[in-house]
Structure formats: structure tokens, C-alpha cells
Amino acid sequence: MKPRLSFSLVEGRYALAQLPPGSLRPTWLRGRFTATIESAEGLSVVCAEADVPTDVKRRGGFRCIEIGGSFDLESVGIVAAAVQPLAAAGISVFVYSTWQTDYLLIQEYDFPKASTVLKEAGHTFPSSLFPDAISHGPS
16 A cells, blocks of 8 residues: 655755765755755755856756655655656656655646646645646746
8 A cells, every 4th residue: 555645845946956076065055955965976956946056057946845744764665655656647856855754856837737646646735735826837
């Protein structure tokens, strides 16, 4: 049986940025929701879209939803329950996991479709999570 999840919105618009390998944590990285992931390919950064300097390689226009609740590290299928229906609908997702929970970054223009897909998969979220004012195409 697939887990039924609840979601909440992390306020703001977010960007994914890429810095060269060996980069230090950027001084412009601040805010309540940020992440850095270092690998051989470079430093990936998640932060408020407005904080990323214009000369940094980035992709903006993301909204972030948090999977509600706290799950043990041994929990199986939590991310899959959220991501599989979105992938089947052709919606790209960037997932960031913490010790306590998981976050999904979805392009803002995909939010209306994502809302329908997640509801049809049996998940719940406040009706305000997917506001009607969000645009319906890439910018």
C-alpha cells in the first residue's frame, strides 16, 4: 500500500544554481530554506531565486512543497509516493531530503497540473497550496 501524504507550501520562489567544483559556500546564500550539495561535478545550491547573482548558472521559477510529517530514515516509499505520479504525468521534480522530511521543487508553471495529479494519487494539501494565480507556461 502506497503512503498517503500531506503537503505544505514553503513560501517564496526558488532557484537551483550550479557553481564549479571546489567552490565554497556562497556568501549570498541565506534565508529559511537553503541547501548545498557538493559533488565532483560542482556545488549545487537551492535558495531564494532573488538571492542568486545574475552571473551564476541557474534555473529559477521553482515553488517548493514539503512532505508533511516526520519519517524515520528507514521509511520506504515516501519520496516515490510523491514523485511517481508526477513523473507519470510528465512533471519534472527536484527532490531535496533532510533528516526529518523531504521537499519537492516543481516549476511554477507545472503547479496546476501537479495539484490535480497529487489529488488523484490520494494525497492531501491545503487548497491554498496551488493558487489559481500561478502562470501556466515557462517564462
